[in-house]
Amino acid sequence: MNGEAFLRSPLVAVGAALVGVLVAVALLAPVLAPYDPHALAGDALERPSTRHLLGTNHLGQDLLSQLVWGSRPSASVAVGGAALAVLLALGIGVGAGLVGGWVDVAAMRVVDVFLALPTLPLLVLVAALTGVSWTSLVIAIGALSWPPMARLVRSQALTLRQRGFVEAARGFGGGVRYIVGRHLTPALAPLLVAAFVAIAARAVLLEAGLAFLGLADPTAVSWGLMLHEALSYPALYFSALWSWWVLPAGFAITLAVLGFTFLGVGLEPAFNPRWRRGR
Amino acid sequence: MREAGPAARASTVTTLAPERDGAEPTVSEELAGFSARDLGDDRVRGQRRSLAGLLGAYALTVFVLVTLNFFLPRVMPGDPIAALVTPEAATFVHDETLRRELRSYYGLDRPLGVQYLQYLGDLATGDLGTSIRYQTPVSRLVRERLPWTVLLTGSALTLAVAAGLLAGVHSAWRRGEPVDRGLLAVFLGLRNVPVFFLASLAVFAFAVQLGWVPLAGARTLFADTGGLLGQSADVAHHLLLPAAVLATQFAAGYYLVMRANMVGELGADYLVLGRVKGLRERRLKYRYAARNALLPVVTLMALQVSHAVTGAVFVETVFAYPGMGRLLFDAVEFRDYPTLQACFLVLTLVVVTANFLADLAYRRLDPRTTR
Numbered sequence: 335m336n337g338e339a340f341l342r343s344p345l346v347a348v349g350a351a352l353v354g355v356l357v358a359v360a361l362l363a364p365v366l367a368p369y370d371p372h373a374l375a376g377d378a379l380e381r382p383s384t385r386h387l388l389g390t391n392h393l394g395q396d397l398l399s400q401l402v403w404g405s406r407p408s409a410s411v412a413v414g415g416a417a418l419a420v421l422l423a424l425g426i427g428v429g430a431g432l433v434g435g436w437v438d439v440a441a442m443r444v445v446d447v448f449l450a451l452p453t454l455p456l457l458v459l460v461a462a463l464t465g466v467s468w469t470s471l472v473i474a475i476g477a478l479s480w481p482p483m484a485r486l487v488r489s490q491a492l493t494l495r496q497r498g499f500v501e502a503a504r505g506f507g508g509g510v511r512y513i514v515g516r517h518l519t520p521a522l523a524p525l526l527v528a529a530f531v532a533i534a535a536r537a538v539l540l541e542a543g544l545a546f547l548g549l550a551d552p553t554a555v556s557w558g559l560m561l562h563e564a565l566s567y568p569a570l571y572f573s574a575l576w577s578w579w580v581l582p583a584g585f586a587i588t589l590a591v592l593g594f595t596f597l598g599v600g601l602e603p604a605f606n607p608r609w610r611r612g613r
Numbered sequence: 614m615r616e617a618g619p620a621a622r623a624s625t626v627t628t629l630a631p632e633r634d635g636a637e638p639t640v641s642e643e644l645a646g647f648s649a650r651d652l653g654d655d656r657v658r659g660q661r662r663s664l665a666g667l668l669g670a671y672a673l674t675v676f677v678l679v680t681l682n683f684f685l686p687r688v689m690p691g692d693p694i695a696a697l698v699t700p701e702a703a704t705f706v707h708d709e710t711l712r713r714e715l716r717s718y719y720g721l722d723r724p725l726g727v728q729y730l731q732y733l734g735d736l737a738t739g740d741l742g743t744s745i746r747y748q749t750p751v752s753r754l755v756r757e758r759l760p761w762t763v764l765l766t767g768s769a770l771t772l773a774v775a776a777g778l779l780a781g782v783h784s785a786w787r788r789g790e791p792v793d794r795g796l797l798a799v800f801l802g803l804r805n806v807p808v809f810f811l812a813s814l815a816v817f818a819f820a821v822q823l824g825w826v827p828l829a830g831a832r833t834l835f836a837d838t839g840g841l842l843g844q845s846a847d848v849a850h851h852l853l854l855p856a857a858v859l860a861t862q863f864a865a866g867y868y869l870v871m872r873a874n875m876v877g878e879l880g881a882d883y884l885v886l887g888r889v890k891g892l893r894e895r896r897l898k899y900r901y902a903a904r905n906a907l908l909p910v911v912t913l914m915a916l917q918v919s920h921a922v923t924g925a926v927f928v929e930t931v932f933a934y935p936g937m938g939r940l941l942f943d944a945v946e947f948r949d950y951p952t953l954q955a956c957f958l959v960l961t962l963v964v965v966t967a968n969f970l971a972d973l974a975y976r977r978l979d980p981r982t983t984r
Contacts, residue, residue, distance in 0.1 A: 443670075450674045452964045454923040455941070456681075459957045462945050463686050539807055543927065546809050547942055565813060565931060571821045571828070580817075584810035591805045 345600030352593025359402060360409040367399035371555045375399070382578050389578045392567055397560075401582050404557040407545075408538050408590050411471050415537040416530045418476025419483065424526065426480065427487025428518055432495060432510065441484070448481040457540060461549040468551075471544070475537050483529045487522060494521055528601055535594035542587045557583040664976075671969045678961050682954055683732050687725070697745070697950065704948050711748055718742040718951065741958075742951035746943070751955040754940060759959065762936030765929065766921040768852055769859035774914065776860065777867025782903045784868070785875030796868070804865040808924050812858045812931035819854055826854045829933035855932045862924040863917040870913055874906030881905075918967035922960050 359366060368387075369375040372395065380390040388397035430441035457474055464470050494500055500517050508516070544550060545558025546565075560583040570576055696704045698712055706712045716722065718735070719742075735741075741751035780800065784793045803811070820828045827833070832848050878884070879902065887897050922938075929938035937956055944952040 443673075446670060447674050447677055450671075450965055450968055451678065452919045452922055452961050454926060455957045455960045458926075458941065458945060459682075459685060459953060462948065462953055463950075535805075542807055543809065546807075546927070547930065548946055561809060561813070565809075571817060576813075576817055576821075580810075580813050584807070584813065587810060588806045591807070592802075595801075595805050 343600050345596045347600075349593050349596030349598075349600055352589055353597060356405055356409050356590050356593060360405040363403050363406060367396075367402040369396040369399040371395060371399040371403040372553075379575060381574075388582055389575075391560075391563060391579060397578060397582070400555050400560055401557070401586060403555040404560060404583065404586065405590075407468070407550075407554060407556040408541060408587070410468065411475065411541040412534040412537040412590075412594065414468070414472035415475035415479065415540075416534040418472060419479035419533050420526050420530050422476065422480035423483035423487050423529065424519070424522070427484040428491045428514055428522075430484070431488040431491025432514070432518075438488070442488070445481040445485055448478070451478070453478050453540070454543065457544060458547065458549060461544055466544065466549050466551050471541060475540055479533045479536065483533070486525060486529070490522055490525060491518060494518055528598055531594050531598040531601065535591050535598065538587065538590045538594065557587050667969075667972055671965060671972075674965055675962065678958070678965065679733070679736065682958050683729055686950060686954065687728075706745055708748070711743065711745065714743045715745070715951070736958075741955040744944075744949055744952045746947045746949040746952065751952050754952060755937070755955055755959055758935060758937050758940045761934060762925055762929070762938060764848075765852065765856055765859065765934060765936055766918070766925050768856040769924075770863070770914070770917065770921060772856060772860035773862075773864040773917075774867055774910075777864040778871050778903075778907075778910065780864075781868045781871025782875055782898060782906075785872045785879065785906075786898055786902075788876055788879070797872075800865040800868045803861040806861075807927075808858065808862050809927040809931055811861060812855070812928050815854055815858050816931065827851050830935070851934075855928050855934055859921065859924045859928045863920045866913055866917055866920070867910060870909055871903075871906060874909060875902055878902045878906050914971070919964045922964055926960075 374394040375396040376386055376390045376394050378390065378392050378394045380386050380394070382389045386396050386398065388401065391397055391400070426441055430438040456478065460474050461470070494517070500513060503513055503517060541556070542558035542561075545556045546562050548562050550556055550559045550562075552559075561580060564570055564576075564579040564583070567575075567579075570579070697706050698716055699705060706715060718740075719728070723731075739752050741755065743749070744751050744754055747754060777800075780796050784796045787793050816828060819825050827850065830851055832844070832851055881902075884897055884902060887901055892901075925936060926938035926941055928934065929936045930942045933939065937960060940952060941956040941960070943949070944956060
């Protein structure tokens with residue numbers, strides 16, 4: 335693998351920078367935010383000023399502070415949901431690939447059914463019924479995102495199973511746990527990393543989308559919820575209000591998604607064996 | 614990546630062509646469900662099933678959806694359905710007759726098995742319960758709203774296919790040139806912008822600032838626009854912006870697949886021969902190469918219905934467009950569970966039906982699959 339070439343690729347650099355900023359802002363939110371995002375720090379609908387750099391919302395909460403704190407649900411749901419999906423896909427894909435037989439058939443049939451389920455309506459129904467918390471979001475997004483990746487992992491595991499080093503390990507008496515832990519997982523790592531990043535991008539969109547529809551923890555602060563509140567405000571478009579209430583949150587979501595997408599697309603050539611062969 | 618294993622024999626059918634540069638699926642594309650190779654692969658894998666097997670697989674999916682729709686509200690913590698008829702709960706329905714109808718629709722006083730059978734029977738007769746908010750049968754709401762969603766998504770799909778295919782053909786033909794890179798950046802960029810944000814941007818730019826189109830809604834209410842022609846023009850005027858915004862969500866899919874397939878065709882012998890014969894560039898581009906690259910796009914069309922439904926929920930919400938998506942949004946806002954469940958069921962069934970039709974269409978279109 336030509337390591338330096340892909341790390342120098344501009345896409346990876348931009349993607350890593352965007353994701354890095356997202357994570358840093360999420361971690362440092364208490365330091366960066368000028369006000370408590372819930373506090374009524376000023377009058378309602380103040381214009382941007384030195385006291386409130388992005389103005390205030392309809393309740394008088396500081397929008398910049400909300401923007402800073404809003405990075406937290408996006409970052410944490412993206413990481414949590416993608417991690418859960420990768421774990422599920424690894425377990426189910428490797429299991430199906432190694433065991434084969436009816437387990438494989440059953441697992442792939444389950445994948446087919448899951449792929450046919452439209453994600454968003456299902457998430458909306460579940461979220462509306464259970465109420466939304468960080469845990470329920472991560473579980474719901476993780477549980478709905480693993481199937482396509484499980485299929486990739488399975489086909490990769492099938493290939494690996496017949497490779498010399500795995501056969502040799504088995505010949506020397508290596509158990510399933512040893513083979514999975516020592517040989518399969520490292521060999522699958524590039525695929526898992528790429529899939530993690532791709533699912534994280536989708537998770538950011540889903541979290542923001544649900545919050546935009548009003549399906550969020552009402553006491554939390556998130557970018558989707560900011561847009562929900564802004565677009566529910568009747569006179570939003572009739573003044574310059576729109577430009578500091580909608581634009582920053584919208585761009586924040588877009589940049590977060592783009593960051594993960596760039597990382598994924600940029601890392602791909604290094605990880606995809608087919609691409610490597612050609613170079 | 615898919616070279617060995619049982620699926621490989623099927624996958625070679627679609628990939629007998631030599632290594633096509635630019636046509637490889639990326640993991641991100643694969644996960645998004647629309648890499649050209651993957652589509653072919655999946656569908657061909659499906660083909661090895663008989664028609665009965667295919668029907669069986671879809672019947673299973675429909676069964677899972679219908680059953681989920683029944684059990685989800687009943688097993689959820691806090692029992693949201695029971696809360697509708699419990700006087701202490703926040704969502705208690707105060708209207709006496711409505712409460713009685715809810716109780717009878719959900720059959721709350723009977724055993725679960727009986728409730729389930731009754732639910733299936735109600736579904737079969739088109740009874741979707743009574744809306745808590747509007748206090749009318751949900752089936753009537755669906756009948757009112759569904760046509761608007763069909764109109765919106767249909768127009769958006771048409772727009773997306775036209776734009777995506779033309780741009781894809783052009784991009785592949787000029788592969789590597791600035792035009793190609795520019796188009797690639799625009800289509801991929803648009804797909805990464807959340808659609809509700811894009812919709813709000815569009816409203817601000819085209820409806821508020823420029824005033825070219827109305828802010829919201831599907832037609833001018835209470836207006837005597839005079840005749841069928843005037844009304845159609847009014848509806849089209851309202852439709853333009855939401856349809857265009859929705860189209861950006863899947864134009865990228867058609868564009869990428871068409872571009873990848875076209876690139877795969879570029880070195881083909883028949884094009885070389887055509888060029889030697891002195892055929893004009895336009896003819897080679899559209900009549901020869903593009904036609905051969907078109908097949909996977911057909912499948913994509915139906916698969917995109919899933920994206921379309923998701924996008925429609927957001928676009929209709931921003932534009933206050935009176936379709937199923939807006940109905941879903943309002944149902945969430947008012948915790949109107951019967952309406953919410955009906956929206957879920959109708960939207961998901963539309964998606965599953967579209968996928969089924971795609972499978973059927975592909976069986977007919979690809980001669981390799983009917984052996």
